[in-house]
Amino acid sequence: MMIRKVRILLIEDNPGDVQLTREALNEKYANEVILETVGDGETAINYLFRRPPFQDAYPPDLILLDINLPGINGIQVLEQLKNASALRKIPVVILTTSQSDRDVSSAYGQYANSYLIKPSSFIEFVETIQQLKKYWFNLVRLPTDYKAAS
Structure with a gap:
């Protein structure tokens, strides 16, 4: 069986x-992942809402979101995403350097699914990504009809 x-x-x-x-x-996961990147909140909103030039973009299965973005910050992106019925079921993992209690509270207040602090070393960062993969990859691969029912 081929894994999506x-x-x-x-x-x-x-x-x-x-x-x-x-x-x-x-x-470890090159054959399991398609990674798309955007560098600011406004571009993220345009991508997620499939506005030009992203009208042909596929919706992500998982979003890794930094809080400290230029212009529209990560919390504002999260708020718009979770307020859109077509997008709110996409899991959002905050991946940031911020350890601020206010940022953690704001992220969960806007329905972030997880909050991870970026480690400073590459080895620790790879370990964090491995933990993220163990938990989230299997969940986002659930059949669409199962996700809709939950």
Whole structure:
């Protein structure tokens, strides 16, 4: 049986963190992941709502979202996403350097599914991605009719 690839949208403005995430996913999961990236909140909104130039974009199975984005921040992206009936079921994992209680509270207040703090070392970052994969990849691969019923 062929396993369906998980389509991930990474919303991250730091090119180094984008590369780190790409490398961490490719470390073990290159054949299981399609990674799309956008670098700011406005572009993320346009991508998710399939506005030009993203009208042909596939909806992601999972979103990795940084909070500290230029312009529209991650919490504002999350709010718009969770207020849209067509998008609210997409799991959103906050992946950020912020350890602020206010940010954690705001993220969960806008229905983030998880909040992960980016580790500073590559090895720890790969371990974090492995844990994320163990939990989320199997959930987002559930049949569509099962997700709709839950």
